Amino acid sequence: MRVLAVTNLWPAPGSFRGVFVAEQVEGLRKLGHDVDVEVVAQSRGKADYLLAAPRVRRRAARGGYDLVHVHYGLTALSSRLVRGVPRVLSLYGSDVNEPWQRRITRLTAGRPAVRVYPSRRLVEAAGDPAGVIVPNGIDFDLFTPLSPEDRAAARSRLGFKPDDLVVLFGAAPDNAVKRYDIFTAVLAGLRERGLPVRELILPGPGQVRADVVPKFAAADLLLVTSRKGTESGPLIVKEAAAMGLPVVSADVGDAREVLAGVTPSAVVPFPPSDAELVSALVAAAAEVLESGARSDGRATIARYAQDAVVRTLVDVYSGVLGR
Structure with missing residues (x-):
């Protein structure tokens, strides 16, 4: 055609x-x-x-x-x-x-x-x-899980210590739709719980597509905090799942559909206030981070290849x- x-x-x-x-x-x-x-x-x-x-x-x-x-x-x-x-x-x-x-x-x-x-x-x-x-869809050849050794190397290159808990934000912080303010509030809540979380921003100056793979590999969690009713995806949820990176997401776009059956991961419904949303995301993120596990998302989302x-x-x- x-x-x-x-x-x-x-x-x-x-x-x-x-x-x-x-x-x-x-x-x-x-x-x-x-x-x-x-x-x-x-x-x-x-x-x-x-x-x-x-x-x-x-x-x-x-x-x-x-x-x-x-x-x-x-x-x-x-x-x-x-x-x-x-x-x-x-x-x-x-x-x-x-x-x-x-x-x-x-x-x-x-x-x-x-x-x-x-x-x-x-x-x-x-x-x-x-x-x-x-x-x-996503490129399963590009977004493929790395070995523990390659993950450790990616973390080291990005400046993270072995005991850091790395939480990934999948957009530029100045993109108002993605609610970086909610993201940082969740990280503050996790630190109050004694979890040594550090942030990692997915986009970067001059970054090519392949450069995002080490960031997915280095992270312990993808946290999605977008505004309600603004997303069709987001695509990063599928990319993270394909790489075995656990995801905690507000209930935006198709996140609930994509993450159905993916463990560990969680989708949080939108409560009436931002404060309640932050509290719910903190609880879900803490549970996933404390498990210390990668997710089984790759097999579960094969239909999105x-x-x-x-x-x-x-x-x-x-x-x-x-x-």
């Missing part, structure tokens, strides 16, 4: 934004499909959501594509002028959960051949019984073209 991917989610130097879209595109190419990418907004600014429509229409008309796959609701406007080529629209989280984005998506998306969601929870939030679930996910997407494409 020949596919045009239209997206406002695409990795730029020093950023992992949209890495799941890029890895999905690469997975399609590995299966022999021809995929071109048109990036909307990002470096061109927000005005490009409007200005991109003629550009996308021309490219779709001249490229001989079988279909156009639009990633993210706000990007849908740029594909409204496309004619004669079926469109697949993937929705990822805020474009469903944020009321203003949801309204814009509904107004601008038109009638795509199919809407794709990364989790059942998001399908339910969208109230879309015709929605198709294609989870975001990128090659399996991409084959599911190809089946969706084939169904659209078969109509």
Whole structure:
């Protein structure tokens, strides 16, 4: 198949934004499909959501594509002028959960051949019984457990002592959606319990994709503290589970679905207040850290391997073209 991917989610130097879209595109190419990418907004600014429509229409008309796959609701406007080529629209989280984005998506998306969601929870939030679930996949060859010796070496290179308890934060601290303030409050609560926790931040300046693997290996726990209703994933939960890193997460995105049956790990429901959330996360994180165990997540989440996910997407494409 020949596919045009239209997206406002695409990795730029020093950023992992949209890495799941890029890895999905690469997975399609590995299966022999021809995929071109048109990036909307990002470096061109927000005005490009409007200005991109003629550009996308021309490219779709001249490229001989079988279909156009639009990633993210706000990007849908740029594909409204496309004619004669079926469109697949993937929705990822805020474009469903944020009321203003949801309204814009509904107004601008038109009638795509199919809407794709990364989790059942998001399908339910969208109230879309015709929605198709294609989870975001991960590279099991990259995210693979390291030996105890390699883990110890990774910890040493990152400046951690053998008795440190390392808690990983999976985003830049200035990303308000990820609630670094909750993360630091949980660490303070763990220290009050006598647990010598130290933080480790996953992103770093000039960091390439492979550089995150030693950080997953060095950590004792991934702690996810994102705002309610802002995540479709997060992808790092799957990556951590694939590497055997225990996860404690607020009940965001598909974390509960991914971690079902993964031991040790925990998902904490959102209570009425931040203080109660911190208290619940401290209790869950302390239990996991005190166990001292790696998780059995890799075997449990095999369904999220990128090659399996991409084959599911190809089946969706084939169904659209078969109509």
